[in-house]
Amino acid sequence: MRADLDGEQDERLAALAAGGDRDAFDALVTRHRQAVYRLCWSAAGNAADADDAAQETFVRMYRSLPSYDPARPFGPWLRKIAWNCGLTARRDRNAGVPGVAGGEAPEAVDPAPDPEEAASDKEESHRVAEAMAGLPAELRMVMVLRAVEGLSYAEIALAAGIPAGTVMSRLSRARTRLLAALGTRTGGGS
Amino acid sequence: MECRETQTLLTAFHDGELPAAERARVEEHLRGCRECAARLADLGRIDRAAGVPDPGPAYWDRFNARVMERVEREADGPKTAVLRPKHGWMRQQLRYLLPAAAAAALVVVIVRLGGMDPGGPAPIVPPSVSGPAASALPAKKADNREVAPSVPPPVLTREESTAITRKERDRPAGGSPPARVEEPSRDRAAAPSAMVVPSQQPLMKYRQAPVEAPPSPAVEGMPSGMRAERKRMSEEAALMADRQGAGNAKSAQRRPASPCELARTLADRERFHEAEAAQRACLVEDLPAPHREKNLVFLAELLDRQGNVSEADAVIEEIRRQFPESLQLDLYLRRRPIVQERQK
Numbered sequence: 001m002r003a004d005l006d007g008e009q010d011e012r013l014a015a016l017a018a019g020g021d022r023d024a025f026d027a028l029v030t031r032h033r034q035a036v037y038r039l040c041w042s043a044a045g046n047a048a049d050a051d052d053a054a055q056e057t058f059v060r061m062y063r064s065l066p067s068y069d070p071a072r073p074f075g076p077w078l079r080k081i082a083w084n085c086g087l088t089a090r091r092d093r094n095a096g097v098p099g100v101a102g103g104e105a106p107e108a109v110d111p112a113p114d115p116e117e118a119a120s121d122k123e124e125s126h127r128v129a130e131a132m133a134g135l136p137a138e139l140r141m142v143m144v145l146r147a148v149e150g151l152s153y154a155e156i157a158l159a160a161g162i163p164a165g166t167v168m169s170r171l172s173r174a175r176t177r178l179l180a181a182l183g184t185r186t187g188g189g190s
Numbered sequence: 191m192e193c194r195e196t197q198t199l200l201t202a203f204h205d206g207e208l209p210a211a212e213r214a215r216v217e218e219h220l221r222g223c224r225e226c227a228a229r230l231a232d233l234g235r236i237d238r239a240a241g242v243p244d245p246g247p248a249y250w251d252r253f254n255a256r257v258m259e260r261v262e263r264e265a266d267g268p269k270t271a272v273l274r275p276k277h278g279w280m281r282q283q284l285r286y287l288l289p290a291a292a293a294a295a296l297v298v299v300i301v302r303l304g305g306m307d308p309g310g311p312a313p314i315v316p317p318s319v320s321g322p323a324a325s326a327l328p329a330k331k332a333d334n335r336e337v338a339p340s341v342p343p344p345v346l347t348r349e350e351s352t353a354i355t356r357k358e359r360d361r362p363a364g365g366s367p368p369a370r371v372e373e374p375s376r377d378r379a380a381a382p383s384a385m386v387v388p389s390q391q392p393l394m395k396y397r398q399a400p401v402e403a404p405p406s407p408a409v410e411g412m413p414s415g416m417r418a419e420r421k422r423m424s425e426e427a428a429l430m431a432d433r434q435g436a437g438n439a440k441s442a443q444r445r446p447a448s449p450c451e452l453a454r455t456l457a458d459r460e461r462f463h464e465a466e467a468a469q470r471a472c473l474v475e476d477l478p479a480p481h482r483e484k485n486l487v488f489l490a491e492l493l494d495r496q497g498n499v500s501e502a503d504a505v506i507e508e509i510r511r512q513f514p515e516s517l518q519l520d521l522y523l524r525r526r527p528i529v530q531e532r533q534k
Contacts, residue, residue: 009528015458025261029254038242047245058257059264071454071488073521128239146205147237153207158517172201178236 010074018065029058035149036082042144043086044093045133053089057082079159083141131181139174142167191219196226204233448472450485457492466492483509487518494529
């Protein structure tokens with residue numbers, strides 16, 4: 001990536017990319033690919049479809065750049081594309097439509113150096129991942145945007161096109177279901 | 191506060207989204223309730239475990255290349271080519287730009303000298319130019335199109351020479367005659383289209399994309415001063431678009447930019463004072479609430495970019511009054527220190 005693009009805001013990079021600057025486009029992809037992948041995963045529910053959808057997201061981003069309005073924040077705009085691509089990939093998978101990203105199904109990489117030491121965490125993560133995959137898509141989305149991406153309620157509301165109050169209620173429902181899947185306490189005390 | 195109430199607030203508390211007063215009440219409850227404190231700890235565990243499995247560095251190493259591959263595959267059609275190729279893009283651009291520039295220059299010459307405006311009066315063609323325009327251009331092209339060179343060029347009237355010039359220009363590169371010779375509405379676009387289209391898109395500015403163009407605002411009922419301002423803005427927008435080149439000039443003549451578009455174009459050129467004027471003209475229009483909200487926020491940003499903090503504050507107050515829960519404003523307020531910092 002060109003050094004002069006490092007500090008540029010997304011909106012500026014998008015304007016440059018819309019003008020044909022390949023480096024700016026590449027910088028945007030690099031900057032957002034992991035967040036896009038995670039969101040696609042949360043929409044699609046599996047790695048193969050997430051890969052397909054993440055690739056498709058950036059192709060659609062490329063197509064839509066000429067009509068992107070830099071006065072709108074770039075992140076929510078891109079996340080909306082990613083979410084839609086993830087849902088489409090899942091629908092296509094359910095309908096038997098083959099993916100177009102080259103059939104890559106990325107393997108998950110476990111960064112934990114000592115599997116024995118991390119066995120408990122792994123088991124818990126595995127169960128949560130299963131429970132996440134079983135959540136309704138709209139709950140999974142807010143969960144990923146909050147717990148993984150660290151977005152505020154306002155930002156999630158913008159990305160998902162729902163009121164901030166709905167964000168909170170969906171998060172609450174999502175966490176309750178995940179806790180139930182983990183078999184941990186969910187009830188009240190006094 | 192009881193457990194039931196606490197737990198309805200616990201998600202927002204955990205996410206740091208509770209107002210200070212409620213936060214204090216929840217904290218007080220948590221100090222005395224192990225059950226709710228444990229529930230809060232569970233929320234943290236869930237969030238930590240909710241991470242999406244990372245596909246690993248090898249996957250990311252190839253990710254961008256695969257995206258580019260797909261983008262370029264999709265961009266095979268010239269109308270969607272936006273990105274400059276990584277290797278030798280300048281050369282590839284020149285391959286399109288040079289003929290495009292030549293075509294644009296030709297169009298300008300023809301428009302000025304050849305009377306391209308079908309609705310306008312026939313221009314006066316100077317004798318020194320009418321000769322080559324009538325004979326040299328077709329003769330030059332005749333080399334490629336196998337017209338017998340022994341046939342002497344006919345003596346042409348001005349109208350005939352113009353018509354022939356159009357015919358030659360409209361003829362496809364392969365040399366076959368055009369299906370329709372006289373089609374005034376195609377005239378301006380016809381000459382450069384074959385060569386310009388591939389390069390138009392790379393040069394196209396995103397804000398001039400007609401797809402997202404806002405609807406043309408109604409001017410009836412607008413005070414005459416505002417109408418004059420709108421007209422001035424539209425004329426300037428058309429002028430600016432004209433400067434972009436022949437291809438964009440065409441669209442500018444068809445649809446002058448609205449003040450809202452113009453404001454963003456001017457802001458992009460860092461002409462913030464003029465952008466502010468355009469933005470104010472934009473806000474005079476009867477905009478739908480979300481557009482009004484967005485455009486008020488943009489006005490505040492333009493004022494900030496000129497260092498006019500007090501006026502920007504006033505606009506922000508107005509946004510708060512009109513749109514008490516404005517997300518656009520919240521997002522801008524997060525960026526505002528950066529905007530103001532740049533101004534310094």
